[in-house]
Amino acid sequence: MFAEIGQFALILALFVAAAQAVLPMAGAVRGDAALMAFGRSAAELQALLLLTAFAMLMICFGRADFSVALVADHAALDQPLPYRLAATWGSHEGSMLLWVLILALYGAGLARFGDNLRASLQARVLSVQAMISVAFLAFSILTSNPFARLDPAPPDGAELNPLLQDPGLVFHPPLLYLGYVGFSVAFSFAVAALLEGRADAAWARWVRPWVLAAWVPLTCGITLGSFWAYYELGWGGWWFWDPVENASLMPWLLGTALLHSAIVTEKRGSLAGWTILLAILTFSLSLIGTFLVRSGILTSVHAFAVDPTRGVFILAMIVGATGSALALFALRAPQLKSGAMFGAVSREAGLTINNLLLMAVTAVVFLGTFYPVVMEAVGKKISVGPPYYNLVFTPLAVPLLLMVTVGPLLAWKRDSLGVLARKLRLPALLAVVVGGGIAFAAGPVTAAAVVGFTTAFWLILGGVMIFARRWTGAGGFSWRLVRTTPVAVIGMALAHSGLGVTTAGVTAMSCFAASKILVMRPGETTSLGPMSVTLARVHELEGVNYQALAAEFSVREGSRIIHLQSSRRFYPVSRNQTTEAGIGTSLFGNSYIAIGDTQQGPGGDGLVVRIYRHPLAGWIWFGGLLMALGGAASLADRRFRIGAPALRPAASPSAVPAE
Amino acid sequence: MRRWRSGLIAALLAATPAAAVLPDEMLADPALETRARDISQQLRCVVCQNQSIDDSDAPLARDLRLLVREQLSAGKSDAATMDYVVARYGDFVLLKPPVEPATWPLWAGPFALAIGGGAMLALWLRRRGAAVPAEAPLSAAEAADLARLDGG
Amino acid sequence: MKRLLFLLPVLAFVGLIAIFGVGLTKDPKELPSMLIDKPMPQFALPGIEAGGGFATAALRGQPALVNVFASWCAACPQEHPVLTRIAGEGYPVFGIAWKDQPADARDWLARLGNPYKAIASDLSGRVAIDLGVTGAPETFVTDKAGRVRYKIVGPISPEAWEGEIKPLMDRLRAEA
Numbered sequence: 001m002f003a004e005i006g007q008f009a010l011i012l013a014l015f016v017a018a019a020q021a022v023l024p025m026a027g028a029v030r031g032d033a034a035l036m037a038f039g040r041s042a043a044e045l046q047a048l049l050l051l052t053a054f055a056m057l058m059i060c061f062g063r064a065d066f067s068v069a070l071v072a073d074h075a076a077l078d079q080p081l082p083y084r085l086a087a088t089w090g091s092h093e094g095s096m097l098l099w100v101l102i103l104a105l106y107g108a109g110l111a112r113f114g115d116n117l118r119a120s121l122q123a124r125v126l127s128v129q130a131m132i133s134v135a136f137l138a139f140s141i142l143t144s145n146p147f148a149r150l151d152p153a154p155p156d157g158a159e160l161n162p163l164l165q166d167p168g169l170v171f172h173p174p175l176l177y178l179g180y181v182g183f184s185v186a187f188s189f190a191v192a193a194l195l196e197g198r199a200d201a202a203w204a205r206w207v208r209p210w211v212l213a214a215w216v217p218l219t220c221g222i223t224l225g226s227f228w229a230y231y232e233l234g235w236g237g238w239w240f241w242d243p244v245e246n247a248s249l250m251p252w253l254l255g256t257a258l259l260h261s262a263i264v265t266e267k268r269g270s271l272a273g274w275t276i277l278l279a280i281l282t283f284s285l286s287l288i289g290t291f292l293v294r295s296g297i298l299t300s301v302h303a304f305a306v307d308p309t310r311g312v313f314i315l316a317m318i319v320g321a322t323g324s325a326l327a328l329f330a331l332r333a334p335q336l337k338s339g340a341m342f343g344a345v346s347r348e349a350g351l352t353i354n355n356l357l358l359m360a361v362t363a364v365v366f367l368g369t370f371y372p373v374v375m376e377a378v379g380k381k382i383s384v385g386p387p388y389y390n391l392v393f394t395p396l397a398v399p400l401l402l403m404v405t406v407g408p409l410l411a412w413k414r415d416s417l418g419v420l421a422r423k424l425r426l427p428a429l430l431a432v433v434v435g436g437g438i439a440f441a442a443g444p445v446t447a448a449a450v451v452g453f454t455t456a457f458w459l460i461l462g463g464v465m466i467f468a469r470r471w472t473g474a475g476g477f478s479w480r481l482v483r484t485t486p487v488a489v490i491g492m493a494l495a496h497s498g499l500g501v502t503t504a505g506v507t508a509m510s511c512f513a514a515s516k517i518l519v520m521r522p523g524e525t526t527s528l529g530p531m532s533v534t535l536a537r538v539h540e541l542e543g544v545n546y547q548a549l550a551a552e553f554s555v556r557e558g559s560r561i562i563h564l565q566s567s568r569r570f571y572p573v574s575r576n577q578t579t580e581a582g583i584g585t586s587l588f589g590n591s592y593i594a595i596g597d598t599q600q601g602p603g604g605d606g607l608v609v610r611i612y613r614h615p616l617a618g619w620i621w622f623g624g625l626l627m628a629l630g631g632a633a634s635l636a637d638r639r640f641r642i643g644a645p646a647l648r649p650a651a652s653p654s655a656v657p658a659e
Numbered sequence: 660m661r662r663w664r665s666g667l668i669a670a671l672l673a674a675t676p677a678a679a680v681l682p683d684e685m686l687a688d689p690a691l692e693t694r695a696r697d698i699s700q701q702l703r704c705v706v707c708q709n710q711s712i713d714d715s716d717a718p719l720a721r722d723l724r725l726l727v728r729e730q731l732s733a734g735k736s737d738a739a740t741m742d743y744v745v746a747r748y749g750d751f752v753l754l755k756p757p758v759e760p761a762t763w764p765l766w767a768g769p770f771a772l773a774i775g776g777g778a779m780l781a782l783w784l785r786r787r788g789a790a791v792p793a794e795a796p797l798s799a800a801e802a803a804d805l806a807r808l809d810g811g
Numbered sequence: 812m813k814r815l816l817f818l819l820p821v822l823a824f825v826g827l828i829a830i831f832g833v834g835l836t837k838d839p840k841e842l843p844s845m846l847i848d849k850p851m852p853q854f855a856l857p858g859i860e861a862g863g864g865f866a867t868a869a870l871r872g873q874p875a876l877v878n879v880f881a882s883w884c885a886a887c888p889q890e891h892p893v894l895t896r897i898a899g900e901g902y903p904v905f906g907i908a909w910k911d912q913p914a915d916a917r918d919w920l921a922r923l924g925n926p927y928k929a930i931a932s933d934l935s936g937r938v939a940i941d942l943g944v945t946g947a948p949e950t951f952v953t954d955k956a957g958r959v960r961y962k963i964v965g966p967i968s969p970e971a972w973e974g975e976i977k978p979l980m981d982r983l984r985a986e987a
Contacts, residue, residue, distance in 0.1 A: 235679060242709050277820060319828055326821035333817045344784050352780055360773035371765045377833040380761060381843060383703045385754025396769060519682045599683055608681055705945045719945065722936045747943045749845050
């Protein structure tokens with residue numbers, strides 16, 4: 001019953017989306033207010049229908065209704081209820097449904113919160129949004145129906161991969177999707193602007209909150225995914241340059257560029273064409289990320305071979321969306337009005353250089369991910385792995401990070417290198433001294449460590465300087481200036497220093513992480529750096545749907561003793577196993593212990609133990625959270641400002657030098 | 660995990676806790692072992708998705724790790740050891756692809772993009788800087804949009 | 812000039828799709844052999860029973876198939892009837908039991924029948940590495956001079972035997 005309601009709602013949503021794709025657009029062309037208004041109701045109705053469909057699927061999972069094929073394939077009776085519910089989006093079909101649901105929710109948001117949009121623009125945006133919806137709803141219904149029945153129903157289902165039965169992974173995909181799909185709004189805005197032939201400051205101001213609304217969850221999702229890999233995969237890696245990870249990093253990098261170029265378009269009316277292009281490319285990379293990579297088309301032809309319709313369908317949709325948008329861009333963008341001019345040394349130029357470097361690092365990830373496919377075309381096989389990325393990504397990332405601190409210190413329109421140099425002299429010196437000092441103190445000093453820590457401190461300092469310059473006017477520090485600091489400025493400072501915090505963590509982990517692999521027996525003690533690790537005992541554990549072998553360790557560092565449990569779980573239903581590492585966290589680093597099989601050691605049979613020391617590991621993800629928080633602050637400010645005329649910033653006084 | 664067949668298991672392995680290097684494989688000489696780990700991290704496990712043989716618990720990865728250690732113990736250089744593996748499995752095992760005409764776009768592309776983009780920006784700034792007045796006034800429609808945004 | 816610049820993204824995209832189109836039709840799992848047109852690497856392995864086994868030299872003189880198999884390999888039983896047929900048609904098939912306990916391999920062959928002219932036991936997997944083997948089954952086609960001419964990854968299908976490999980074997984037989 002529930003499955004049928006869901007199925008019906010899903011199909012109905014397709015028809016609503018089809019109407020929404022055509023009518024508001026026609027209304028915008030003919031100036032028909034009623035047709036344009038239809039777009040808003042349709043968007044909300046579509047969201048309601050998909051919400052219903054998704055809820056129905058969730059109920060099927062909650063009730064363990066194994067007559068629904070998807071449930072039988074991804075849920076088992078002895079699986080805890082929360083994970084059974086989370087399995088709703090743990091499969092291809094379910095995640096497709098989540099995808100279209102989020103798309104519809106963004107559409108409804110556009111309808112609901114877009115009152116201040118020009119009616120014709122809103123109508124066009126909603127139409128484009130619905131076109132994407134139609135394609136993916138059709139894909140879902142025709143090739144990946146989540147409500148397909150199974151007859152006869154099996155008595156029990158197959159379990160969701162236990163590796164995915166983890167709180168981190170329950171929220172990881174929805175967050176990523178909020179990001180990927182959120183960029184569809186920017187895409188729709190870009191296409192609508194091209195159709196209207198207008199992309200001006202107001203347009204950019206409309207787009208920016210939507211870009212932020214996608215960027216913030218994507219940042220959280222990537223951070224969470226990295227953290228999950230760190231604690232769940234059992235060997236302390238936090239980034240693998242895996243195609244799936246790269247797929248999320250590319251839209252994030254370009255989305256970051258979009259965020260900044262939209263600022264230039266909003267404040268100065270310039271770079272409109274560039275902002276539009278970035279919006280198109282960011283969403284295209286999201287599509288490529290979700291589908292080409294996640295569906296496994298790139299990594300195995302299997303996806304094509306098993307179900308060619310799916311692969312061809314997906315490819316056709318990407319080609320259709322991106323191809324037509326880029327063709328429209330070629331046709332219409334040259335006619336867009338170009339905004340105010342800026343000098344070679346100016347905030348605008350700084351942001352443009354930042355954009356170029358972001359493009360370049362995106363190109364690194366893109367080439368690394370897809371070059372093997374290109375080489376296949378000429379009949380050669382190559383692999384691209386971490387050694388490539390480390391070599392090519394880093395030299396481009398360092399200037400990019402250095403620019404981050406410079407940008408906010410530049411004045412709009414025109415600045416001078418002399419003034420800039422005077423502003424930067426002291427902070428630069430400080431960064432080199434502190435960064436170099438940390439590198440020296442931390443261990444065998446390397447160029448990478450010095451550059452890394454200097455860059456990290458430079459970024460954190462950049463955040464501090466944003467406040468310092470904001471809070472001191474002509475008459476020195478004043479509380480009035482502190483009180484009136486726009487939340488968006490706080491957001492920028494948080495995000496930029498967050499990047500510095502992450503950089504510090506990455507540097508420490510790349511340069512100073514240590515590890516030891518050995519066979520240990522209960523009672524034995526070993527040391528790694530200043531750490532002394534004792535294996536206290538080994539015992540068995542019984543979980544809800546797993547059995548585990550657990551080892552208790554005590555870790556002493558200085559006078560601090562912590563107790564860690566490290567285990568390996570066996571899930572009998574799916575016959576899978578996972579490693580649960582024991583992780584001791586502190587501000588300055590983690591101790592990380594994972595256990596493996598039994599093996600012959602020097603003192604007889606013992607447990608294979610991997611001990612890691614991860615200096616500043618937590619900073620990597622804490623920095624990510626700071627960035628997301630900064631984005632959220634910026635978003636909050638924006639919503640605040642719209643409709644509150646008194647708070648309109650008088651073009652931030654601190655940014656305009658007295659020249 | 661021992662009974663496997665290349666295509667099928669690759670997906671599973673990516674999601675399986677990596678056992679990777681085991682104590683019984685490791686060389687007694689720490690300097691040699693460090694070199695072995697370094698080399699292992701540069702070599703791809705050919706039956707896995709994007710894992711080095713150092714990170715993989717596939718049986719073939721273990722065989723290759725042992726092979727690398729044997730070669731080093733026999734006094735071979737790092738480069739010779741890598742070549743030994745490449746001679747058997749091809750460039751595909753190198754996680755850092757060789758620099759050759761076919762991979763120039765891969766290696767130089769991002770830098771070319773940054774430099775080319777920078778050059779274009781400089782050119783554009785010079786040309787337009789001369790041609791366009793510093794400030795383009797807002798059109799009436801733009802002003803109206805902005806006013807509406809600000810709640811006016 | 813300016814127009815061209817705006818046209819660039821869509822042109823680049825079309826080019827990219829074209830390359831993808833070609834690249835995606837290839838199987839990324841298939842690793843081309845480094846041994847094509849090179850002599851079979853030197854080895855001399857014991858058999859799965861006393862007195863068995865063979866060395867590289869045994870491959871000279873006639874075109875042959877060298878099949879890497881194992882009793883634990885999931886796809887091998889599927890291929891086995893094809894190998895039996897090939898051997899029945901008079902083409903020599905050599906077997907390399909890859910990382911397989913001799914007793915397991917013997918049981919397996921006792922159950923399914925033994926199509927192999929000779930079987931070498933590569934218990935350590937070292938010879939398989941020399942051959943660039945990534946999984947079982949894999950099959951090499953060698954010519955009269957003992958050079959590798961072709962490699963099949965995965966089980967040989969009857970169609971592949973009829974359409975590709977058998978004609979190749981016949982050509983190799985005709986070679987001087």
